[in-house]
Amino acid sequence: MKQNAASPRSSDRKRHDIRDLLANLIVDQKSTFWLAAFLLLLTGASEGFSIALLIPFIGLINTADETIDLSPPAGLSGGESFSIGLGVFLLAFLAIIVIRAALVHISALTSARLVQDYVKNIRMRLFDSIIHAKWSYLSGLRNADLYHAMTADIDRIQATVTVIMELIKSSILILIYLSLSLLISWRLTLAAAVIGTLLILALRPLRRRASQHGETYTSGRREQSRIISDFLDNMKITKAYSAEERFSKTLEQSMTGLRETIISFQRLSSRVNFIVQAASALALCAIVYLALTAFDMTAAGTLAILVLYFRFAPKVVQLQAHAQTLNSNMSALQNVLSHMRDAENEQEVISGSQPGSLSLKKEIRLENVSFQYDGGKQAIRGASVDIPANKITVFAGATGSGKSTLADLLMGMIAQQQGTIKIDGALLDERTIGAWRRSIGYVPQDPFLFHATIRENLMLADQEADEAALWTALRAAHAEKLVRTLPAGLDTIVGNQGQLLSGGERQRLVLARALLRKPALLILDEATSALDWEHETAIATSLKALKQELTIVMIAHRRRIIALADNIVILQDGAVIEQGPPKDLLMDGTGYLSRLENSESG
Ligand SMILES: Nc1ncnc2c1ncn2[C@@H]1O[C@H](COP(=O)(O)OP(=O)(O)OP(=O)(O)O)[C@@H](O)[C@H]1O
Ligand SMILES: [Mg+2]
CATH class of the missing domain: 3.40.50.300 (P-loop containing nucleotide triphosphate hydrolases)
Known part of the structure; x- marks a missing residue:
């Protein structure tokens, strides 16, 4: 029954399940979802704005002038130039930072609410689908598997949804950084985009392996639930047949297997991290070199690009890490969805049921x-x-x-x-x-x-x-x-x-x-x-x-x-x-x- 994670059918199903998850997220909590997304966008925009303000700020360092030049950044020509007083500028800067902090706060709360509502919904939906399923279906199920799906797997779905919100946030920020950097220098941005795309493509096989680890992890955890609940259900029989050692040994073997999976996932993650960090340092050198030699940019423009870069790079690293978490947790979602679908296909039909109870006369x-x-x-x-x-x-x-x-x-x-x-x-x-x-x-x-x-x-x-x-x-x-x-x-x-x-x-x-x-x-x-x-x-x-x-x-x-x-x-x-x-x-x-x-x- 096990499918290879890399097989086309399984990746199709995975895409389908991610779509399902997103669709549920958007449909079930429509208003909260859009509010959360909008707040994330605003947070991103305010962050972009505060960085954009850094450019004239940096320009200030070179002049004794007390007015700020707000003409469009170095790369863009043909804009009109105008200036404002330093006091006004600083006040505006302060206001943006405060607004941004407030937005971060509200947006974090809204996202948390969204995630919790979603998790509650999916857990209740699974529970209800099972509780209302036919006895003939329920009698063939394994309690430990259902228990595991309703607890551990749903906890991982919670992590997944949290990561999806983070992904949306990182993506918005990356888009904003990209547009800012386009404003400063389109050639540099293009160069950076090419490097980034190459990096993401190069890491694809590693991401795929992360999702395989996720599946092994899911089945390992499920196996442990089974062993533990078999023991708990039959404690007396276990003792009577002196089977304690057998349970203990089986559990230990399973745990050892899981330990290997987790360590190898960790190894994979650190390797990816290492590659991403080394590659981005390399990219930084290339960008600075290009900026100062080939593209002949001003010091303020280059500095702004650097500031952008130092904000941008961690986001890319994060994006990569989130994609990996998402991949490795998809199997938990698939497990829950498959239980839910099966149970929903086996619902007991008690339609238009009359209230109260019946009497039996004849x-x-x-x-x-x-x-x-x-x-x-x-x-x-x-x-x-x-x-x-x-x-x-x-x-x-x-x-x-x-x-x-x-x-x-x-x-x-x-x-x-x-x-x-x-x-x-x-x-x-x-x-x-x-x-x-x-x-x-x-x-x-x-x-x-x-x-x-x-x-x-x-x-x-x-x-x-x-x-x-x-x-x-x-x-x-x-x-x-x-x-x-x-x-x-x-x-x-x-x-x-x-x-x-x-x-x-x-x-x-x-x-x-x-x-x-x-x-x-x-x-x-x-x-x-x-x-x-x-x-x-x-x-x-x-x-x-x-x-x-x-x-x-x-x-x-x-x-x-x-x-x-x-x-x-x-x-x-x-x-x-x-x-x-x-x-x-x-x-x-x-x-x-x-x-x-x-x-x-x-
Ligand atoms: N959930 C099930 N799935 C498949 N077969 C079943 C299931 N439950 C019972 N059976 C089979 O159906 C047959 C009738 O079972 P049932 O439990 O009705 O017998 P019974 O007359 O109550 O027996 P007993 O006196 O031992 O309780 C048995 O052969 C049994 O193996
Ligand atoms: Mg009987």
Whole structure:
């Protein structure tokens, strides 16, 4: 997948991305951008003006006269000459310097504002595009890569945008210096321009190498993020398998590689700096020589050219350095843009979504639903299922038979390629899906809790829930006693992914969270698998009582939970092979349920 930075396609893409970045910068912050550009222009102009004033100033040194000759500079002939008093001249000079300082200040602030707004926009755009992408897309992504794009890469984009503003500033100044020097001597300017162009051309290959370094740097940093986050996500497993050394070694190798990249980038930068400085000193000698011999300029004109030169040369060096930074940071921008484009192509369509939540009065009906994972297997095949309201429906079947996939379809987490899902006769589609999801309480197969307090974890389901509602939900999930005995109660912090609690405690809290939502449909994916007999029975009793208010779908393997069912759906290899009330399924004595019955009692 890696592309050579120098290949035409990659450089095309790079140009395209720079254009994109600039277009966004100009379109998103139109007024700020033009204001910033205008201020930069004014700053440049005032700087040019203050230098231009130096010429008559220098002329002053040779005369005892107290008036200043403001006739056009030496190189330009035919202008009329006029003079002003020294006092006025000095005042004007002072005013220009003060105005310039003020402009520099305002312009720096405006540019900073522009850069910060841009960075905020792009970070939020990336975040929003990801947060609103389809689950089927998100489930295949690597968290560490996204995290890296949203943090480190965006920080580099910030550096890039700052550099772009600096580039604009340097370019304006260079243009102004060039026009000034044209006024003084067009021949000298031409000579300087030729030397400058040659220098820029000569440095092209080095700039290209800088951008290759940038790509290596980006992939190196991404690799490190992956190693670190893999470790952080699996600290316990790492320790249990004594894999600490392996993580440590991999990280060290990656860091060593990155160190080489950075040093070699530094070497490249210093080399470029050296070349630019030596070449510009050479150019200086040539210019002075030409000015005094071949072009026969006055001392004041030559001095002015020298002053110009000493301002001009660092700008050219800066321009070169900025171009290099820009090149080396482009890969960060490309990475962010490619994540953003991918995610934007995978947006979940919830258009004209109705507000609030739905109620479920009669049934959920799946008709001939088929689903295949992206480039993966056909996980559900032509399933037709009826889920009656205010009843408990159990999905059963062997591992990998498609139970969790069917639950995801039911929630609208993933979209079937074939068939329909109807809620009380209304099609589950982009208009109903938002409200439908707000009506569901879901307990996933692996209960997830944030590193936060129990209260915060529960309130994810309902931001407005009061203390009483929290306790009611905890009671129904048989977690009330558990929370009451914790020293900090609801304000106990549960640790990374809830690992300060036991598996069964976690399951009960996650169930309480789902109940807090007062859902129309409660989906439990093996939600009691970690519970002991006593707790499971207690929860079974609560669930039976809850039937009055809501519809329950449970995925379960154990007989005790299956026994709660009013309706059973048995899956095999993605197809529904049996469904109906449990007593019907037990009748013929050969089905899944009969086999389960025999194996667990035997
Ligand atoms: N995100 C995914 N991408 C590709 N294939 C998947 C994905 N998730 C599940 N599958 C595959 O789809 C099939 C059904 O998976 P599913 O998780 O629905 O099974 P299940 O019945 O819930 O199994 P279990 O009882 O083990 O939880 C499996 O073969 C699984 O490998
Ligand atoms: Mg499952």
